[in-house]
Amino acid sequence: GAVVSQHPSWVICKSGTSVKIECRSLDFQATTMFWYRQFPKQSLMLMATSNEGSKATYEQGVEKDKFLINHASLTLSTLTVTSAHPEDSSFYICSARKRISNTGELFFGEGSRLTVL
Amino acid sequence: AQRVTQPEKLLSVFKGAPVELKCNYSYSGSPELFWYVQYSRQRLQLLLRHISRESIKGFTADLNKGETSFHLKKPFAQEEDSAMYYCALSFRSYNTDKLIFGTGTRLQVFP
Numbered sequence: 001g002a003v004v005s006q007h008p009s010w011v012i013c014k015s016g017t018s019v020k021i022e023c024r025s026l027d028f029q030a031t032t033m034f035w036y037r038q039f040p041k042q043s044l045m046l047m048a049t050s051n052e053g054s055k056a057t058y059e060q061g062v063e064k065d066k067f068l069i070n071h072a073s074l075t076l077s078t079l080t081v082t083s084a085h086p087e088d089s090s091f092y093i094c095s096a097r098k099r100i101s102n103t104g105e106l107f108f109g110e111g112s113r114l115t116v117l
Numbered sequence: 118a119q120r121v122t123q124p125e126k127l128l129s130v131f132k133g134a135p136v137e138l139k140c141n142y143s144y145s146g147s148p149e150l151f152w153y154v155q156y157s158r159q160r161l162q163l164l165l166r167h168i169s170r171e172s173i174k175g176f177t178a179d180l181n182k183g184e185t186s187f188h189l190k191k192p193f194a195q196e197e198d199s200a201m202y203y204c205a206l207s208f209r210s211y212n213t214d215k216l217i218f219g220t221g222t223r224l225q226v227f228p
Contacts (some may be wrong), residue, residue, distance in 0.1 A: 032213060046217055105151075
């Protein structure tokens with residue numbers, strides 16, 4: 001199988017604090033991981049592409065300093081929401097592509113729900 | 118710019134009826150298209166991709182480059198097909214293959 005796990009599944013924090021979300025590929029190596037954001041009843045919006053050992057590539061309109069992404073190893077990427085505010089409350093989903101893949105398939109985590117009070 | 122459009126937010130049918138979930142894309146290059154499905158309380162998972170031309174759970178999708186469409190079809194819907202369906206486009210940007218999604222269509226199959 002190809003399992004991607006996110007932690008935490010849900011988090012509540014106070015405005016102004018920072019929150020870190022982890023995304024791990026449990027049984028495969030992933031050179032590329034993607035972070036998406038999903039608002040209620042809306043689609044997944046690609047935030048950034050995370051490549052192991054290099055800087056993340058952010059989509060237009062996504063603040064790099066706000067959403068820090070680190071991809072330190074082939075099985076772990078982290079998203080840190082810095083100085084979170086209520087408008088950052090959302091469902092954050094990560095996905096990973098196998099290091100060796102001829103299908104282009106992405107494997108998705110279960111998502112992390114962030115609520116900023 | 119690259120874009121995926123799913124015009125229907127909700128599609129309701131009765132069991133045994135045919136289903137077609139529409140998807141149109143905008144991309145100047147050679148597209149690579151996918152359908153992902155999300156069942157209730159589960160994570161997103163791949164349903165099928167146009168390259169493989171396969172049929173999964175009775176679903177098929179044909180890429181029509183002339184109409185820039187990749188509609189998902191099933192001749193006889195089942196209750197267990199009720200889920201959220203997302204059409205997705207993969208394209209290369211800055212040496213990375215990205216995947217963007219349409220807004221999704223919720224399929225409800227009534228008994």
